[in-house]
Amino acid sequence: MSVDKLCEKIIERQNPSVVGLDPVLSYIPQAIKDEMRAAHQNPFEAAAQSLLAFNQAIIDEIADVVPAVKPQIAFYEMYGWQGVRAYHETVEYAKKRGLYVIGDIKRGDIGSTAEAYAIGHMGRPDLFGEARAAFDTDAVTVNPYLGSDGILPFARLCKGKKMIFVLAKTSNQSSGEYQDQVTTSGETIYQLAASNMERLGESHMGACGYSDVGIVVGATYPAMLGELRERVPHTFFLVPGYGAQGGGGADAAPAFDSRGLGAIVNSSRGIICAWQKGGSDGRDFAKAAREAAIRMREDLLGVLGGKIG
């Protein structure tokens, strides 16, 4: 199962963290942008090439430190189809460097449309009789608002080789507006989503004790993390909200089981923008990302008693 591959990489690196590759031009050192503007007349092309060069340098520096990266597709779509091409190229590059790639796409739609998304991001579209992957991520995030119609097409394409993380409790401040609503059964919407995914995961179980159907739960809500860890013991957690969003290692701790498994914690700006903290000119941006990733590993490992697996 795909979740086993993820757990193996986490144990191998002794690191349950994922670096969010969420590049914005303002995060990218001037030297890269100057080079790309000189090389490409079209500003979308120059932007896309800047994102890619930035990502590749960071991936090179962190590939032996972290098990996974999570490009957030919004930051690529912002720069048009050229940006989306940079997303694709980032995914391919990270996989070549041995990283598990979680595409943070948060897609969700009615059945036939969800299937198109699933084929595009984890399957192989039929191209005149030939099946070729479009965006070949190891896992994607999925929005549950449309119900199982919108989730099953993704789950069906997992086939032991891919994984999904369905939004349960997101890390943002207003996440409670719908997710925390208590239904007539006494459960909240996020608990209901989590329970539904635990059940769906039963037919996607890995050897590690978790399934290929994971959920997203923010580090910014530690009490809910712990409560969900008990409620859905076979469901792997993708945990955003560490670092720039305010969560620390101790906040994320309730997401893990006694082996230090069961969750992977994301930091985006805390890692990729680390170079901007010291007032540097940006030449050391990739090294700064590496150092920040190592600090995050130490923080999480410390909380988990020094050993995973």
Next chain:
Amino acid sequence: MSVDKLCEKIIERQNPSVVGLDPVLSYIPQAIKDEMRAAHQNPFEAAAQSLLAFNQAIIDEIADVVPAVKPQIAFYEMYGWQGVRAYHETVEYAKKRGLYVIGDIKRGDIGSTAEAYAIGHMGRPDLFGEARAAFDTDAVTVNPYLGSDGILPFARLCKGKKMIFVLAKTSNQSSGEYQDQVTTSGETIYQLAASNMERLGESHMGACGYSDVGIVVGATYPAMLGELRERVPHTFFLVPGYGAQGGGGADAAPAFDSRGLGAIVNSSRGIICAWQKGGSDGRDFAKAAREAAIRMREDLLGVLGGKIG
């Protein structure tokens, strides 16, 4: 306001419908695919050019019949970044032909990420000091699961020139799993979403009596359409589910006010796949789409008493 522009086009064409441009290669006549495969070695490129040629021919035939088109981005993403480029080119082509373009993207994320989506799909990213639109749709669909953090960045970018449609009650069978859950206040999640959007719309009101903050409500749930029409009287409805999904003109009727305004009804496969119904070889696909669009207008106009506005 953008909703006024949409209402003007609806009144001008006497047609409250929108054609969903959701192309899949299997919907496209063989002659187009053969031509594009001969012209482009890369199968993604050939696929993308097939989608675009198919869309352009349909747009040419329906531009004087319908006020709007709604490309569903999933069906473009399925064909990689080349498909996403075809989405962009479809949007541009439809706008040149005078159509209001609703990008069916159903994005939703935490604040900073939602802002990146909003900038990409309805704003202008900063490209080295220059602001240029990436995907310049008139309106987009938004998923509410993350709460107002995920919606406000889109609403802020409306600025009287753009519009959003936030998912309330979607047309699919399993939409009730979360949307119909009754909260402790006695409201369902979809009612809560609708009421929140009515309130958000107060600062985005158009002259037509509706705001630039619309919602999505499926034609497959006529009773809920009528109930929501009363609950949120200033909120414009995007109504999917007509045609292939099972809804008819009578099902969509409760979405409209006494002027025949307040809603726009979508049909995708019913229009763009109309040529496949008669067992034709596909040479007449665009004309078949036009005829299907005219039949849909007649169906809806009939239900609305023969006159809009």
